[in-house]
Each structure stands twice: as C-alpha cells, then as structure tokens.
Amino acid sequence: xxxxxxxxxxxxxxxxxxxxxxxxxxxxxxxxxxxxxxxxxxxxxxxxxxxxxxxxxxxxxxxxxxxxxxxxxxxxxxxxxxxxxxxxxxxxxxxxxxxxxxxxxxxxxxxxxxxxxxxxxxxxxxxxxxxxxxxxxxxxxxxxxxxxxxxxxxxxxxxxxxxxxxxxxxxxxxxxxxxxxxxxxxxxxxxxxxxxxxxxxxxxxxxxxxxxxxxxxxxxxxxxxxxxxxxxxxxxxxxxxxxxxxxxxxxxxxxxxxxxxx
Amino acid sequence: xxxxxxxxxxxxxxxxxxxxxxxxxxxxxxxxxxxxxxxxxxxxxxxxxxxxxxxxxxxxxxxxxxxxxxxxxxxxxxxxxxxxxxxxxxxxxxxxxxxxxxxxxxxxxxxxxxxxxxxxxxxxxxxxxxxxxxxxxxxxxxxxxxxxxxxxxxx
Amino acid sequence: xxxxxxxxxxxxxxxxxxxxxxxxxxxxxxxxxxxxxxxxxxxxxxxxxxxxxxxxxxxxxxxxxxxxxxxxxxxxxxxxxxxxxxxxxxxxxxxxxxxxxxxxxxxxxxxxxxxxxxxxxxxxxxxxxxxxxxxxxxxxxxxxxxxxxxxxxxxxxxxxxxxxxxxxxxxxxxxxxxxxxxxxxxxxxxxxxxxxxxxxxxxxxxxxxxxxxxxxxxxxxxxxxxxxxxxxxxxxxxxxxxxxxxxxxxxxxxxxxxxxxxxxxxxxxx
Numbered sequence: 001x002x003x004x005x006x007x008x009x010x011x012x013x014x015x016x017x018x019x020x021x022x023x024x025x026x027x028x029x030x031x032x033x034x035x036x037x038x039x040x041x042x043x044x045x046x047x048x049x050x051x052x053x054x055x056x057x058x059x060x061x062x063x064x065x066x067x068x069x070x071x072x073x074x075x076x077x078x079x080x081x082x083x084x085x086x087x088x089x090x091x092x093x094x095x096x097x098x099x100x101x102x103x104x105x106x107x108x109x110x111x112x113x114x115x116x117x118x119x120x121x122x123x124x125x126x127x128x129x130x131x132x133x134x135x136x137x138x139x140x141x142x143x144x145x146x147x148x149x150x151x152x153x154x155x156x157x158x159x160x161x162x163x164x165x166x167x168x169x170x171x172x173x174x175x176x177x178x179x180x181x182x183x184x185x186x187x188x189x190x191x192x193x194x195x196x197x198x199x200x201x202x203x204x205x206x207x208x209x210x211x212x213x214x215x216x217x218x219x220x221x222x223x224x225x226x227x228x229x230x231x232x233x234x235x236x237x238x239x240x241x242x243x244x245x246x247x248x249x250x251x252x253x254x255x256x257x258x259x260x261x262x
Numbered sequence: 263x264x265x266x267x268x269x270x271x272x273x274x275x276x277x278x279x280x281x282x283x284x285x286x287x288x289x290x291x292x293x294x295x296x297x298x299x300x301x302x303x304x305x306x307x308x309x310x311x312x313x314x315x316x317x318x319x320x321x322x323x324x325x326x327x328x329x330x331x332x333x334x335x336x337x338x339x340x341x342x343x344x345x346x347x348x349x350x351x352x353x354x355x356x357x358x359x360x361x362x363x364x365x366x367x368x369x370x371x372x373x374x375x376x377x378x379x380x381x382x383x384x385x386x387x388x389x390x391x392x393x394x395x396x397x398x399x400x401x402x403x404x405x406x407x408x409x410x411x412x413x414x415x416x417x
Numbered sequence: 418x419x420x421x422x423x424x425x426x427x428x429x430x431x432x433x434x435x436x437x438x439x440x441x442x443x444x445x446x447x448x449x450x451x452x453x454x455x456x457x458x459x460x461x462x463x464x465x466x467x468x469x470x471x472x473x474x475x476x477x478x479x480x481x482x483x484x485x486x487x488x489x490x491x492x493x494x495x496x497x498x499x500x501x502x503x504x505x506x507x508x509x510x511x512x513x514x515x516x517x518x519x520x521x522x523x524x525x526x527x528x529x530x531x532x533x534x535x536x537x538x539x540x541x542x543x544x545x546x547x548x549x550x551x552x553x554x555x556x557x558x559x560x561x562x563x564x565x566x567x568x569x570x571x572x573x574x575x576x577x578x579x580x581x582x583x584x585x586x587x588x589x590x591x592x593x594x595x596x597x598x599x600x601x602x603x604x605x606x607x608x609x610x611x612x613x614x615x616x617x618x619x620x621x622x623x624x625x626x627x628x629x630x631x632x633x634x635x636x637x638x639x640x641x642x643x644x645x646x647x648x649x650x651x652x653x654x655x656x657x658x659x660x661x662x663x664x665x666x667x668x669x670x671x672x673x674x675x676x677x678x679x680x681x682x683x684x685x686x687x
Contacts, residue, residue, distance in 0.1 A: 042265070045272045053275045096286060127510040134470055134504040135524050135572075136496040142527075157279025164282035186289070196318070199286050 002262075023219045028073075030148050031217070033141040043146040049146070051112040052154030056161070058107055063162035066103060067169025071093055071202035074170070075178055087180050091170030095195060096202045097258075100163030102250050105209035108151075108158060109242040113217035116147055117238040118219025121231035144222065148214050155205050155210025163202065201257045208249055213242040300350045301328065303388040306360040307372070309341045312396025314362055314371045320346050321363075322375040327352045330373060344388075346373060355380035361394035371396060422481075423448050423580055423612045424469055429478035431464055438464050440636040442478070444451065446629075448579070451606050451613045453623045454635035455658065457667060461615040465633070466582050469614065470504055471495045483579060500528060503573030503581040511557040517544070517568050518553040524575045543571040547601060567601070578609030580612050581605075584664035587619035595619075599626050616680060620659050624648065632658070634666075 037044050050172045120143070123129050167189075170226040174180040193199065217238045224234035289316035311333065320328035338344050348354070357378030364371050375390075386388070425444040431439040438461045439476050446452045454462050465545045467473050471487045473673045485498060518612050521540045525531060531539075544550040547567040557565060566586065573581055586598055603626040609610060617623050624630070624644045632640040632647070632655055640647065640655045657665030673679065 046268055048275065053271045066362065123513075126508065126513070127506045128512055130472070131504065131506055131510040131512075133472065133568075134320075134499060134502065136499040136525070137523075137527050138496075154275075154279075157276065160282040160286060161279055164285050168285075186280045190289070194317075195287055199283075203283070229370050247272070 014201055019223070022223070023215070026219050026222065027215050028147050029140050030215070033138060034149065035147045036138075037145040037149045040146075043142070044149050047147045047150035048154055051108075051116065051150050052158065055108055055111050055154070055158060057102055058111055059158045059162050059166050062103065063100075063165030064169040065101060066162075067091060067095065067166030067171075068173045070099075070166065071170035071173030071178070075174060075180070076255040082198035084180055086188055087170070088185035088187075089176045089192040090240045091174070092167055092189045092193050093198060095163040095166040095170075096198045098165065098250070098254070099203050099206040101159045102246060103211060104159040104162040105155065105213060106243050107205065107215070108155060108210075109213045109246065110239050112151065112154075113213050113238050113242050114235045116151075116214070116217040117221040117224070117235045118231060119143070120147075121219060121224035121226075121234050124222065124224060125231060133219035144218050148218060151214030151217075152207065152210040155213070156206040157207035159202065159209075197258075201253075202218045204257075205250065205253050208253060209246050212245045212249060216245060263347050283382050292414045301347045302350060302384075303331070303345055303347050304348060304384050304386075304390055306337070306344050306393050307336070308342045308344060308362065308392040308395050310398060311344060312364075312371055312398060314344065314373070314396065318370060318372045319350055320348065320373045320375060322352070322354070323376065327375065344373070348357040348384075353383040354378075356384055356388070357392065358384065358390055359392035359394065360390045362396035364397070422446065423483060424614065425479075425481040426465070426468070427481075429468065429475040429480060431461075431468065431473065431475050433464075437474075438636055439468075439475075442633075442638060444631055444638065446612050446614055447578075448612050449606065449610055450628045451603060451615065451626055452635060453615045453617060453627040455616075455618060455620070455623070455629045455630060457618060457658070459634045461636050462633055463584060465502070466584055466616050467615070469582060470502060479518075481621050500524075500576055501579045503576075505566065505569050505573050505581065505583045505586060507585045508562070509557070509569035511560075511565055511569055511572070513557050515557075516553070516561070517549070517555050517557070520557070520568060521553075521572045521575055523572065528576065539575070540571075543575055544568070546574070546605065547571045548597075561591050563598070566598065568591075570605075571603065574609065574611075577609065578611065580614070583613065583615045583617070585617055587622050588616060589616055599623070602626060607679050614620065618658075619646040620661075624659075 070091045071087065074087050074094075075084060078090065080088055120129075123143065129143070132139045132142065153154050171185065176183050217229045220234040220241070221231075221239045224230045279377065290306070314333065316330050318330045319326045320330060320333055328346055330344060331347045332345035334343045334345075335341075354375060357379045357380040359376045359378065361374050361376070362371055363374040380391070422445045424444070426444040429442045430437065444454075444465070454465055456462055461630050464473070468475055468487075469482060471480075471490070474488055482498060484575075485494075486493070487498070507539055510521065511517075515523070518540055521543055522536050525536045525539060529536075541550055541553065544644070546551055546572050549564060549567055549571065552564065554569070555575065556569070560568065568681060583596065583602065587595055587604065590598060592622055600621045601683060602613055602615070605611060615623055615627070624647065627644055629643060630641060630647045631638050632652055640650060642650070648659060650656060650659070654666045656662070657667060
C-alpha cells in the first residue's frame with residue numbers, strides 16, 4: 001500500500017516536472033514567434049481590448065475601494081501616534097509599492113487570465129487550432145503571441161490605474177471625509193515617494209506579473225484536454241497557479257528591490 | 263467588433279494608463295534623486311552615525327540639497343566615512359559642518375549642513391572637517407542619570 | 418514533374434505511445450480520384466489523415482504528397498506543402514470569432530498579398546460553389562451543422578488546393594444534407610481537378626461517389642477496390658460492414674466473463 005502511494009507520488013511529481021519543462025519550452029516558442037504579434041500589431045491591439053479594456057471596470061472600482069479602506073484604516077492607526085498627516089504617505093506607498101501591482105495582478109488573473117485559458121482551450125477542443133495548422137498558419141504566432149504581448153503591455157497600465165484610483169480614494173476619505181489637511185496629505189506624500197525606488201519598482205513588478213500570468217493562462221489553455229471538464233479544470237488552474245505565482249514573485253522581487261533600505 | 267471602435271478603445275486605455283503613470287510620477291512621487299552629471303561628492307567622517315542610511319537626504323536650512331550615497335566603516339581609524347552627493351547648484355564653504363539629525367521625534371535620520379564662513383568652497387572629493395555625531399539615546403540617558411547623581415551627591 | 422499518384426503511403430506504421438495503431442499500410446491516391454478510407458471507430462482512419470497532413474510522423478515507412486516525402490521536411494517546407502492541401506474537420510472547426518466571409522478569406526489574407534477587392538470576389542466564388550453565397554455575413558454560431566461544414570469546405574478550397582481531406586463528412590447530417598454533401602464532394606473533385614480523400618463510416622453515401630475504397634481494420638488494410646468490388650465482396654469483415662450486420666467478425670458483446678458466472682442470484686456465485 002505504502003509502496004503504491006509512493007509510486008503514485010513519484011509519478012505525479014515527474015508529471016509535474018514534465019509539465020513545467022513543457023511550459024518553459026512553450027514560453028520560448030512564444031518569444032521566438034512574436035514577430036507576427038508586432039508586425040501585425042492590429043492583432044495585439046485587438047487582444048489588448050479583450051484583456052485590458054474589459055478589465056478596466058473591475059480594476060478602477062477595486063482600486064477606489066482599496067484606497068478608501070486604506071484611508072480609513074490608516075487614519076485609525078496613525079491617530080494613536082499623532083501622525084495623521086502622514087496618511088498620504090501611507091496610502092501612496094502601500095499602493096505604489098505593493099497593493100497596486102499585486103492586487104491588480106490578482107484581479108487580472110481571475111478576469112482576463114481565465115478568459116484567455118477558456119478561449120484557447122475551447123479553440124483547441126473544437127479543432128480550430130488544428131485547422132489553422134493545416135492551413136499553414138502557425139497558431140502560436142497568430143493566436144498565442146498577440147495575447148501574450150497584449151497581457152504584458154496591459155498589466156503595468158492597469159496597475160498604475162489601480163494605484164492612481166487608490167490614491168484618489170484615500171484622498172477622498174482622508175481629506176474630504178475625515179478632514180486631514182489637504183496640503184499635508186500631498187506634500188508629505190511627494191517627499192516620501194521616490195520615483196526610482198517606489199514607482200519604477202512597482203512598474204517592474206507589474207510587468208513581471210503580467211508575463212507570469214499571461215504565460216500561465218496561455219499554457220493552461222493550450223495544454224487543456226479537449227473536453228468540458230478539461231477546459232474548466234484548466235481555467236481553475238490558471239487562476240490558482242497565477243495567483244500563487246504573483247504572490248511568490250512579489251516576495252522575491254520585494255526582497256531584491258527593497259533590501260537596500262535596511 | 264468594428265476595427266475602428268476597437269482601436270479607439272484601446273487607444274483610450276493606453277492614454278489613460280500612461281496618464282495614471284504620469285500622475286504617479288509627478289504628483290505623487292518626487293524625482294529629486296540627484297544624479298551624477300549635475301552633482302559633486304564630499305566625504306564626512308563620524309564616530310557614530312546612529313541610524314543613518316544610504317539615500318537619506320542631506321538638508322541645509324531644511325531644504326534638500328543632496329543624498330547620502332555611501333556609508334563605510336574605516337577599519338584603521340575606527341570611524342564611519344559617509345559620502346554625500348550634493349547638487350551642483352549649491353556650493354558650500356570649506357568649513358561647513360555636517361550633523362546627523364532626526365526628523366521629528368521618531369523619524370528618519372538625515373544630514374544637516376550648516377554653512378561656515380570660509381570664502382573657499384567645497385569641491386568634488388573634498389572632506390567636511392567639522393562633524394557632529396548622532397545622538398545616541400543610551401548615552402543621553404546615562405548623561406542625565408550621571409548628571410542627576412552628581413547634583414544629588416554632595417548633600 | 419507530373420506525378421500520377423498525388424498521395425503515396427508506403428509501409429507505414431504508427432504507435433500511440435505503446436499501442437500500435439497502424440501496421441504496414443500501403444495506400445495510393447491518384448489525381449482526380451475520390452478515395453474513401455473506411456472502417457469502424459478507432460481503427461486508425463483519422464490517424465492516416467493526420468499522417469498525410471503532416472501533423473504526426475510515422476514510426477516507419479514514408480508518406481509522400483506530390484512527390485515530396487513528409488518526413489524530410491522542416492516546418493517551413495511542411496507549411497509550404499500544406500498550402501496545396503485543404504482539410505475539412507469533422508464539425509467544421511470554423512473560427513468562431515469571425516464571420517463566414519472572414520473564415521473563407523482567412524487563408525487568402527494570410528498567404529497572399531491580394532487586394533481586398535480580389536479577395537472579396539474569390540470568397541464569394543467559393544461560397545457560391547458550396548451554395549452559401551447569401552450566408553457570407555453570418556457568424557458560425559448561427560449556422561446549422563450541415564451549413565457549417567459547407568462553409569468549412571469553401572474555406573478548405575480557398576487556395577485551390579490539389580488535395581482535400583475530409584474527416585467524417587457525413588456524420589450526423591440529415592438526409593438532404595447528406596445528399597448535398599456527397600454531391601458537392603464529387604462535383605468539386607471533378608470540376609477543380611482535385612484529389613479527395615474521405616475518412617468515413619457512412620457506407621451508403623460514400624459508395625455512391627467514390628472511385629476507390631480502402632478498408633482498415635486493426636491497423637491494416639483488409640480490403641480495397643472500387644465501389645462495386647466492395648459491394649460484391651464476400652470477405653466477412655467487409656460484408657458485415659457494408660450490410661450493417663449485427664454479428665460477424667466484429668462481435669456484439671464486449672468481452673466479458675460467462676453470463677451465468679456474472680449473475681448474483683442463482684448460478685454458481687460463491
């Protein structure tokens with residue numbers, strides 16, 4: 001019994017490793033075939049509409065609410081130290097460094113990532129990808145690569161919009177609602193948030209997240225078994241795997257970027 | 263989906279996204295990292311730098327005039343050598359003093375420059391001779407207790 | 418170089434992992450012929466189509482199309498050869514995010530620099546050939562099964578290929594659509610000078626239109642001949658297939674333990 005269990009575990013691990021290997025080869029294939037995505041930029045723009053523009057609503061609304069909550073919660077805590085005027089710093093740094101890139105990435109993974117997986121999985125199940133191959137059009141160049149670059153370009157824009165809306169939300173709650181001094185709010189923020197350190201790092205993070213999420217979404221869709229359960233399982237896996245990947249990468253990047261401060 | 267409408271929406275998306283980035287860069291952040299071309303470096307030595315870190319601001323009269331770019335330990339003189347990068351627009355006399363100050367009660371530490379009276383100015387690679395160490399809380403408490411004990415003793 | 422045989426399959430074997438699917442197949446298709454590959458489900462028919470299309474490589478043997486051996490081609494060469502082929506998938510496999518017109522125009526737009534006006538006319542001509550010129554602005558979701566397959570056929574012949582392959586073209590169609598499809602396949606083959614290879618298990622429809630039939634069973638070709646040869650054949654497998662008999666070489670019962678032993682009540686259950 002134990003032998004069987006170990007054998008099965010070993011099998012599953014080997015399969016998992018094999019999948020990771022396949023995923024890496026897939027990523028390299030996307031890179032090599034990206035020429036079409038840029039030469040026929042219209043394809044990429046079309047995908048940017050479906051991944052980026054259609055995620056705008058959830059990103060903007062979530063950003064606003066997160067910023068407003070930061071304003072409320074931050075004020076409560078800062079008040080005990082008599083440091084309410086630092087509310088701007090709290091809201092801005094939390095958003096720009098962490099919450100903007102990470103939460104926007106998680107939302108993007110669930111909305112756009114799952115949609116991409118379902119779409120590609122369904123195209124595979126209905127033999128559309130095979131048909132394309134038989135018509136001498138490489139599906140990786142025509143279908144996969146444009147979606148990849150659309151995701152990578154959209155992600156930092158969405159993260160920036162999330163952060164901007166969040167800061168606005170924090171301003172609404174802090175200055176307009178609670179009454180923190182408006183001048184102090186903005187001026188303290190400006191002196192504490194550094195372009196290179198905070199904003200640029202946030203942008204780099206969101207680009208990395210974009211690459212991770214889009215690759216995982218495309219891979220799961222491409223590799224999905226061509227059945228209904230196969231596609232639904234792949235969609236779930238996309239959301240779970242890319243969310244975990246985002247959080248893990250966030251830790252690695254943060255440790256790497258912000259170690260100079262201590 | 264009509265191609266023109268699509269392009270319109272995506273264009274709008276990109277413009278708004280870049281606008282958000284610009285907002286963050288200009289209104290939220292500060293681009294006052296002094297870079298190499300318009301700055302000069304001077305060194306100041308301290309016996310105790312307290313909690314001073316690299317990238318801490320260098321201020322004079324409360325205005326940021328530069329950044330701390332390097333903090334090193336000199337193993338021969340057993341003191342700290344701090345490199346300051348100052349904006350070229352601001353020239354300081356050779357006898358300027360550098361002190362480690364704390365912003366607010368619990369705040370970050372920064373370097374405060376107080377200009378001297380010398381007509382010769384500091385140049386690149388010069389050294390600030392007059393320095394004042396960071397205030398160490400334990401020493402302060404010790405001084406206070408010792409001072410009190412002294413007052414109280416001959417009674 | 419004019420080859421009389423457009424497709425030549427010599428001594429080909431193919432395994433799916435450990436399971437042998439095809440063993441020692443020999444098959445030729447001449448220009449202008451309609452060939453049918455028949456056999457029950459899972460006998461390897463679709464595998465043959467994929468071998469001809471170059472989607473998989475044979476474990477041994479050679480597959481030659483228009484004189485070129487597929488095993489020796491790199492991806493660029495394979496793509497070049499595929500422009501001379503068209504493939505009709507079982508349920509059409511139309512691109513669901515494009516209209517009927519855009520589907521048929523796909524290959525023209527990808528592989529040629531023709532101006533939109535020329536493409537427009539060519540698309541309408543192909544749609545006219547399959548009788549769906551009026552449906553050019555519909556989306557695939559709005560088409561019936563038979564119509565979708567006809568659009569897929571128009572798409573397959575968009576670049577005037579030399580070879581068209583059909584994967585189960587008759588599966589699931591109503592009697593009218595069956596007749597229409599069979600008719601179309603024969604007519605297009607004759608007027609455009611194509612070679613058509615059908616993979617099917619619809620005996621009645623295909624025997625009406627084919628020139629030559631190959632019967633595949635358990636990975637080998639068990640019978641071949643013209644439609645009349647097949648109808649008259651007295652090989653047990655062919656006979657059972659053509660006449661739809663319940664019992665023959667292909668048994669009704671899936672292999673199981675003896676009936677009496679399987680039952681719980683009565684019998685010798687312990």
